[in-house]
Amino acid sequence: MSLTVSGVSRSFGGVEAAQDVSLQVDPGRIVGLIGPNGAGKTTLVNLITGVLRIDRGTVSVDGEDVTAKTIVGVARAGVSRTFQNVRLLTDSTVLENVTLGLAQQEHSSFLDCMLGLPAAQRDRRAVRDKAMQILADVGMVEYAHRIASGLAYGHQRRVEIARAIAVKPKYILLDEPVAGMNDVEAGEMIQLFKSFAERGIGILLIEHNMRFVNALCEQIYVLNTGRIIADGTPAEISQSPDVIAAYLGT
Amino acid sequence: MINFFYAYQPLIDFFLLNAGFALSQYIVLRAGVFSIATVGIVSIGAYSAAIVMKSLGLSIWIAAPFSALVGLAVGLLLSVPLARLRGPYQAIATLAFVQIVAAVALYAEPLTGGALGMNDIPKQVSTLGLVFALAFVLYILGSLSRSRIGAIFDALRQDEAVAGSLGISISFHHALAFALSGAIAGLFGALQAGYIYSIEPHQYGFVMLTMTLAAVILGGRRSIWGPVVGAAIMTFLPEIARPLAENRLLLNGLLLVVVIIFLPRGVVDGLIALVRRRRTSAVTWPAESSKEVRT
Ligand SMILES: Nc1ncnc2c1ncn2[C@@H]1O[C@H](COP(=O)(O)OP(=O)(O)OP(=O)(O)O)[C@@H](O)[C@H]1O
Ligand SMILES: [Mg+2]
Numbered sequence A: 001m002s003l004t005v006s007g008v009s010r011s012f013g014g015v016e017a018a019q020d021v022s023l024q025v026d027p028g029r030i031v032g033l034i035g036p037n038g039a040g041k042t043t044l045v046n047l048i049t050g051v052l053r054i055d056r057g058t059v060s061v062d063g064e065d066v067t068a069k070t071i072v073g074v075a076r077a078g079v080s081r082t083f084q085n086v087r088l089l090t091d092s093t094v095l096e097n098v099t100l101g102l103a104q105q106e107h108s109s110f111l112d113c114m115l116g117l118p119a120a121q122r123d124r125r126a127v128r129d130k131a132m133q134i135l136a137d138v139g140m141v142e143y144a145h146r147i148a149s150g151l152a153y154g155h156q157r158r159v160e161i162a163r164a165i166a167v168k169p170k171y172i173l174l175d176e177p178v179a180g181m182n183d184v185e186a187g188e189m190i191q192l193f194k195s196f197a198e199r200g201i202g203i204l205l206i207e208h209n210m211r212f213v214n215a216l217c218e219q220i221y222v223l224n225t226g227r228i229i230a231d232g233t234p235a236e237i238s239q240s241p242d243v244i245a246a247y248l249g250t
Numbered sequence B: 001m002i003n004f005f006y007a008y009q010p011l012i013d014f015f016l017l018n019a020g021f022a023l024s025q026y027i028v029l030r031a032g033v034f035s036i037a038t039v040g041i042v043s044i045g046a047y048s049a050a051i052v053m054k055s056l057g058l059s060i061w062i063a064a065p066f067s068a069l070v071g072l073a074v075g076l077l078l079s080v081p082l083a084r085l086r087g088p089y090q091a092i093a094t095l096a097f098v099q100i101v102a103a104v105a106l107y108a109e110p111l112t113g114g115a116l117g118m119n120d121i122p123k124q125v126s127t128l129g130l131v132f133a134l135a136f137v138l139y140i141l142g143s144l145s146r147s148r149i150g151a152i153f154d155a156l157r158q159d160e161a162v163a164g165s166l167g168i169s170i171s172f173h174h175a176l177a178f179a180l181s182g183a184i185a186g187l188f189g190a191l192q193a194g195y196i197y198s199i200e201p202h203q204y205g206f207v208m209l210t211m212t213l214a215a216v217i218l219g220g221r222r223s224i225w226g227p228v229v230g231a232a233i234m235t236f237l238p239e240i241a242r243p244l245a246e247n248r249l250l251l252n253g254l255l256l257v258v259v260i261i262f263l264p265r266g267v268v269d270g271l272i273a274l275v276r277r278r279r280t281s282a283v284t285w286p287a288e289s290s291k292e293v294r295t
Helices: A041-048 A071-076 A094-105 A110-114 A118-137 A153-166 A183-198 A210-216 A234-239 A241-248 B002-030 B038-055 B060-082 B087-107 B127-146 B148-158 B160-165 B170-193 B206-219 B225-240 B242-262 B267-279
Strands: A003-012 A015-025 A030-034 A056-061 A079-081 A171-175 A202-206 A219-224 A227-232
Touching: A003 A041, A015 A030, A015 A041, A015 A056, A015 A202, A015 A227, A030 A041, A030 A183, A030 A210, A041 A171, A041 A202, A071 A079, A071 B160, A079 A153, A094 A118, A094 A153, A094 B148, A110 A118, A110 B127, A110 B148, A118 A153, A118 B127, A118 B148, A153 A171, A153 A183, A183 A202, A183 A210, A219 A234, A219 A241, A227 A234, A227 A241, A234 A241, B002 B038, B002 B127, B002 B148, B002 B170, B002 B206, B002 B225, B038 B060, B038 B087, B038 B170, B038 B206, B060 B087, B060 B170, B127 B148, B127 B170, B148 B160, B148 B170, B160 B170, B206 B225, B206 B242, B206 B267, B225 B242, B225 B267, B242 B267
Parallel strands: A030 A202, A030 A219, A079 A171, A171 A202
Antiparallel strands: A003 A015, A003 A056, A219 A227
């Protein structure tokens, strides 16, 4: 039982954006993925989630091979994500953004929806209630009826996290989730992500803020020019000569 | 009041038909599909209804649902090759479809009457019938709008990769939009055939295509009332502007440009957004600006 990436490679023309990358995220664990700008962190998330095609290697979710699956297929296998450059439905409200994450959990049939039957209406009400709970978890209830594009950047990130968690994922990939947040807000996110892990969700956390990563992760992978150059506990990582070289530039 | 109605009845009927065509165009655009196949399917619906009414002597009560089914099937078939295309490529491919349909109508003379079209189609459609059909379509689209399907269509229009990352099937919902659009187009094609006595290929050409598209752009792509209001403007404005004679088309064009500049979401959706903004006036509200913050 884990999200397992083994030997994944992908090149763009001459650029090897991922070279033989292997890593594992277990349920209920928060695993860090760090590396300098352009290291290939976002590319790896796109490879795992089926946004980009994988040249070599495999990705599996709790034993199910999802290497060749589409975005939708990987999502349905239980992998959710947030985007480095927040992608909310900018024309929709905060609540609508989060209910979208719950749409797959509705049970009413297409006929119920088409004829506006009570089953469809019940579903919508239930989903809205659930979305409000999730918004409460991320501290965004009072913004529920605001248009998403009008929110401050940090608030938009919270909405995106709420939407990603609404799908009840087994694993969630967070691409720099606290970028643009102040220390207080980031502190709240520490509590939030710990609560996700306590619920058994495995988290892959991409982040440049090392204090934040050290506060959450027992295990960290370091990516540089598409390769994993080190992995281990925060203490081990900070001592690794390769990592120091990668960050300081040799 | 009664006199007024009789004087304008044909115009009202044309509005009801145009509203149906616009709703067919609307539902694909709402789901983020840039198909302009509506006119082609309206044509197929009109011809299939005319053929079964004339040669089999069936009534419009059978012909209209039959055409709706034909339209649905055509919409579904179109969705297969179009699933791999996006944006302008979908528009071009469906434009080609409209032209193929027109060519077939022109050359399949034994069936369609060729360039002369089909005449003496029994007139069985009344204003009331059109109102009933439009109300029926609006009821279904309104129910869908309030359900998850409407929410999913709105999401697909704004960012389909995000919808996909939440496990929502993009191809299924696009096919659904095509099927709905096709069924509505087929239905209203049949109603038109059962209303105007005669149909010919050139009716289903560029003029109808721009009319239908402009109705949705003027009215809006989100609320179901957008295309209805848009169709009303496109139908009644030329009448009101009758004194302008040849310059009426100019007025149409001007109106379209003004709306696109000042109410880019269309009249109905634009006004809804304005009202929402009033209600939450304390909120910072940069229009569609989250892109600016993106890194
Ligand atoms: N679709 C693509 N086509 C070509 N090159 C790409 C593509 N996607 C990523 N790359 C390249 O892959 C490399 C890794 O980029 P990526 O965005 O994954 O880095 P990152 O570690 O997320 O950086 P940052 O910390 O700045 O977010 C870069 O050199 C980038 O130019
Ligand atoms: Mg990145």
